[in-house]
Amino acid sequence: MTAPLLDVRGLKVAARLGDRAHPILKEVSFQIMPGEAYGLVGESGSGKSVTSLAVMGLLKKPLRVAGGEILFKGQDLLQLSKREMRRLRGNRVAMIFQEPMTALNPLSTVGRQIAEMFVLHQGKGWDEAQRLAVDALASVRVPNPDRRARNFPHQMSGGLRQRVMIAMALACNPDLLIADEPTTALDVTVQAEVLRLIKELCAERGTAVLFISHDLGVIASTCQRVGVMYSGCLVEENETQALFGDPRHEYTRGLLGALPRLGSRSQHGRQRLVDIDSIISDRSKLTETRFIAPRAAEGGQP
Amino acid sequence: MRFGFNFMLGATLTALVILAGILAPWIAPFDPVLDADLMNSELPPDATFWFGTDGQGRDVYSRILYGAQISLTVGIVSQVINSIIGVTLGMTAGYWGGWWDDLVNGLTNVMLAIPSLIFALAVMAVLGPGLPSLLIALGLTNWSWTCRIARSSTLSLKSQGYVQAAQTLGYGDLRIMFTQILPNMMGPILVMATLGMGSAVLSEAALSFLGLGIQPPFPSWGSMLTDARQLIQMAPWVAVFPGLAIFLSVLGFNLLGDGLRDSLDPHMRTRNP
Amino acid sequence: MLRFALRRNLQIVPTVIVVALLIFVIFSVVPGSFAASLFADGKRAADPQMMARLTQELGLDKPLMERFVTYVTDLARFDLGTSFRTRQPVIDLINDRMWASLQLAIAAMVFAVLVGVPLGFLAALRPGSVLDTVTMIGAVSGLSMPQFWLGLLMMYVFALQLNWLPSFGYGDGSLQNLILPAVTLGVTPLALLARTTRAGVLDVLNADFIRTAHSKGMSEAKVVRWHVARNALVLIVTTVGLQFGSLIGQAVVIEKLFAWPGIGSLLVDSVAIRDIPVVQGTILVIVLWFLIINTAVDLIYAAIDPRIKQE
Numbered sequence: 001m002t003a004p005l006l007d008v009r010g011l012k013v014a015a016r017l018g019d020r021a022h023p024i025l026k027e028v029s030f031q032i033m034p035g036e037a038y039g040l041v042g043e044s045g046s047g048k049s050v051t052s053l054a055v056m057g058l059l060k061k062p063l064r065v066a067g068g069e070i071l072f073k074g075q076d077l078l079q080l081s082k083r084e085m086r087r088l089r090g091n092r093v094a095m096i097f098q099e100p101m102t103a104l105n106p107l108s109t110v111g112r113q114i115a116e117m118f119v120l121h122q123g124k125g126w127d128e129a130q131r132l133a134v135d136a137l138a139s140v141r142v143p144n145p146d147r148r149a150r151n152f153p154h155q156m157s158g159g160l161r162q163r164v165m166i167a168m169a170l171a172c173n174p175d176l177l178i179a180d181e182p183t184t185a186l187d188v189t190v191q192a193e194v195l196r197l198i199k200e201l202c203a204e205r206g207t208a209v210l211f212i213s214h215d216l217g218v219i220a221s222t223c224q225r226v227g228v229m230y231s232g233c234l235v236e237e238n239e240t241q242a243l244f245g246d247p248r249h250e251y252t253r254g255l256l257g258a259l260p261r262l263g264s265r266s267q268h269g270r271q272r273l274v275d276i277d278s279i280i281s282d283r284s285k286l287t288e289t290r291f292i293a294p295r296a297a298e299g300g301q302p
Numbered sequence: 303m304r305f306g307f308n309f310m311l312g313a314t315l316t317a318l319v320i321l322a323g324i325l326a327p328w329i330a331p332f333d334p335v336l337d338a339d340l341m342n343s344e345l346p347p348d349a350t351f352w353f354g355t356d357g358q359g360r361d362v363y364s365r366i367l368y369g370a371q372i373s374l375t376v377g378i379v380s381q382v383i384n385s386i387i388g389v390t391l392g393m394t395a396g397y398w399g400g401w402w403d404d405l406v407n408g409l410t411n412v413m414l415a416i417p418s419l420i421f422a423l424a425v426m427a428v429l430g431p432g433l434p435s436l437l438i439a440l441g442l443t444n445w446s447w448t449c450r451i452a453r454s455s456t457l458s459l460k461s462q463g464y465v466q467a468a469q470t471l472g473y474g475d476l477r478i479m480f481t482q483i484l485p486n487m488m489g490p491i492l493v494m495a496t497l498g499m500g501s502a503v504l505s506e507a508a509l510s511f512l513g514l515g516i517q518p519p520f521p522s523w524g525s526m527l528t529d530a531r532q533l534i535q536m537a538p539w540v541a542v543f544p545g546l547a548i549f550l551s552v553l554g555f556n557l558l559g560d561g562l563r564d565s566l567d568p569h570m571r572t573r574n575p
Numbered sequence: 576m577l578r579f580a581l582r583r584n585l586q587i588v589p590t591v592i593v594v595a596l597l598i599f600v601i602f603s604v605v606p607g608s609f610a611a612s613l614f615a616d617g618k619r620a621a622d623p624q625m626m627a628r629l630t631q632e633l634g635l636d637k638p639l640m641e642r643f644v645t646y647v648t649d650l651a652r653f654d655l656g657t658s659f660r661t662r663q664p665v666i667d668l669i670n671d672r673m674w675a676s677l678q679l680a681i682a683a684m685v686f687a688v689l690v691g692v693p694l695g696f697l698a699a700l701r702p703g704s705v706l707d708t709v710t711m712i713g714a715v716s717g718l719s720m721p722q723f724w725l726g727l728l729m730m731y732v733f734a735l736q737l738n739w740l741p742s743f744g745y746g747d748g749s750l751q752n753l754i755l756p757a758v759t760l761g762v763t764p765l766a767l768l769a770r771t772t773r774a775g776v777l778d779v780l781n782a783d784f785i786r787t788a789h790s791k792g793m794s795e796a797k798v799v800r801w802h803v804a805r806n807a808l809v810l811i812v813t814t815v816g817l818q819f820g821s822l823i824g825q826a827v828v829i830e831k832l833f834a835w836p837g838i839g840s841l842l843v844d845s846v847a848i849r850d851i852p853v854v855q856g857t858i859l860v861i862v863l864w865f866l867i868i869n870t871a872v873d874l875i876y877a878a879i880d881p882r883i884k885q886e
Contacts, residue, residue, distance in 0.1 A: 090792035102783035105802050107880055120792055151879045196667055412593045416862050419824030427846040427854055428601055507721045508828045512843050534731050545724030553719035
């Protein structure tokens with residue numbers, strides 16, 4: 001059995017306001033196998049993004065890790081020095097953010113922003129890094145990469161910008177890519193393209209993906225396993241098909257009930273979308289029950 | 303609304319200046335103009351003359367108390383004139399648009415191209431020195447920013463539902479402007495005016511210092527400093543106290559204005575603690 | 576870029592024309608005749624015969640429209656008229672004093688930028704630190720202080736008490752004479768620059784692309800060098816441009832205080848004796864300066880921010 005690439009154990013994050021610490025994440029544990037695509041779903045504020053930022057070591061005050069371990073290739077990221085963490089960040093673990101509009105520096109060409117990766121992690125000179133940046137743009141299927149590398153972010157569409165982000169994140173062939181709502185800010189038509197691109201490129205390179213989304217459709221089409229987060233807890237985890245077919249946790253059932261389904265009308269006659277609260281009897285009891293499926297067997301392949 | 307320490311300090315300083323101005327006739331130990339006595343000239347601060355005496359032997363403390371009246375008058379009146387001009391032009395320009403908007407915009411740009419102290423100086427040159435010309439000069443100088451703010455607020459308020467509702471009800475333009483738009487932009491205008499009071503007091507001091515504003519023997523803080531350059535070697539208190547009075551009152555207006563802005567715009571508060 | 580620069584430069588022309596017009600209008604509504612006011616300040620009583628001669632000589636007896644046409648056509652030939660008092664061409668008077676003023680203004684701004692920007696930067700990088708608190712208190716105080724008063728106090732301490740620097744005058748144009756007036760004049764822009772730089776850098780630091788930069792594994796120092804500095808520069812450049820206007824205005828007072836032979840003190844002296852052509856001329860030149868600086872700022876701005884050129 002292969003060792004997990006990322007093993008998050010009992011991760012606790014707290015927000016320190018004044019002299020009181022408010023718990024934000026309550027003992028979250030999950031594992032990602034090498035090359036696996038793992039999804040985290042949940043409503044906004046459930047702690048998905050905080051989890052990903054904790055893994056990246058990018059939590060900002062007042063948030064801080066209050067306990068647990070984040071093992072990456074067997075090494076606890078929380079024990080690393082700042083310098084060691086920087087060497088890992090971007091290089092072995094990379095991240096794509098939600099807003100391609102604001103996630104790129106408006107005053108710098110996209111070529112240069114990608115080139116920074118090669119300068120930082122591979123010790124290349126700027127000229128060579130710029131050439132590599134053009135290749136990186138080509139690899140995310142940006143037409144005219146030569147010309148596009150000299151563009152500024154404002155000269156690009158949202159979809160192109162997100163491709164730039166992907167090229168940047170994958171520039172150093174990381175082992176793990178964290179994609180935090182990578183398609184939420186995009187047009188629906190572009191969403192599918194970008195999703196396919198991430199899926200294909202990561203499959204080609206054997207990069208594991210931690211996919212974060214509130215969109216169950218996105219998760220279903222990209223991930224092999226899914227964790228459901230609610231109020232700072234991972235309440236249920238299972239293989240994608242199993243989870244969608246047989247949600248065990250009350251909250252997961254609620255989430256699925258809120259999903260419009262194509263054709264559901266013809267099967268069941270007039271059916272209303274159900275809002276979560278009408279399914280869930282008592283929200284305060286939600287985080288007490290957890291349904292964690294046994295870890296996926298070989299390499300996380302379904 | 304929550305007010306921070308800065309705002310409270312600003313309010314306290316401003317209140318002190320106002321009290322000094324109002325109570326001057328009762329609390330000043332000497333007459334600011336008439337009690338000149340060359341025998342007492344250039345005395346250092348002591349129990350009788352708290353802030354010392356100036357070249358003519360007048361009590362600096364009494365003159366500073368009376369000077370508050372002038373600074374306050376200049377600050378308040380000039381900002382009232384500024385706000386009226388700026389709001390009227392900006393609001394009508396934003397509301398009516400068209401050639402009037404272009405004209406107001408052009409005028410604003412020209413005004414912004416002339417450094418405000420230079421413009422005030424030019425007006426003073428035409429009208430001659432004295433308090434009335436000072437009020438006019440400073441009232442005409444700083445309305446451009448108010449005008450810009452009024453214009454842009456009007457533009458955004460114009461598309462609000464309640465303004466459009468008033469239009470459909472057949473309200474007249476002026477009635478809409480004064481009942482629907484003006485009340486909703488009072489906040490930023492008030493902030494501009496408060497901050498403007500600080501710069502008006504500074505400009506008054508500068509102009510009076512140059513001998514173009516309030517004329518001696520009237521006790522304006524700025525004109526009190528005119529002689530200080532000659533006296534500073536022998537009697538530094540003549541320079542220190544009027545300047546301190548200007549500094550503290552302007553600091554008061556500025557902190558008050560900043561505090562008002564922060565409480566009106568919570569986003570700014572986190573940025574400028 | 577070149578077309579942008581050209582267009583931006585051409586925009587100065589109409590503004591200058593309107594300002595010239597405005598100045599002319601303001602000064603033609605002066606109650607009483609110039610000649611009368613010229614003598615009113617003097618000790619001797621105005622002799623009606625001499626006044627009439629003077630009025631004629633100065634061309635003030637002609638109708639307003641005619642005077643305006645002369646004024647504009649002269650202006651087009653860079654002729655700013657003749658001083659009432661000295662009978663010298665105004666342009667010569669200004670030329671003689673221009674260099675001293677430029678020296679002072681530039682020195683003051685350089686001082687403000689060199690001290691204010693780094694202070695604001697450091698304050699923003701360590702918000703809440705002692706340096707931050709001290710800088711911000713200093714900035715509010717600097718903005719609330721009458722500059723000439725600060726100059727007066729510095730003159731007292733550094734020139735009269737410590738004898739380190741000359742108390743006033745241009746001297747032989749050495750740095751010694753420049754220090755006190757330039758530092759005095761630089762205090763307000765310094766305070767404002769420290770404040771805006773701090774606010775601007777804080778804004779940039781909170782931007783999403785800074786998080787991206789960190790996620791790339793960049794060190795704090797590289798983030799600041801590669802991403803923060805350039806973006807904060809946009810705001811700093813704008814502030815410098817805007818501040819130049821009030822700096823030129825304040826220079827008038829500071830020049831007078833330190834007996835600095837610039838166009839500011841020329842302006843104040845001319846206002847006092849109502850030498851209108853000189854007043855008109857100096858104001859026009861000051862406005863022209865201000866416009867040129869603002870244009871330069873816009874061009875620098877466009878060079879830094881690629882989003883501007885597209886418009």
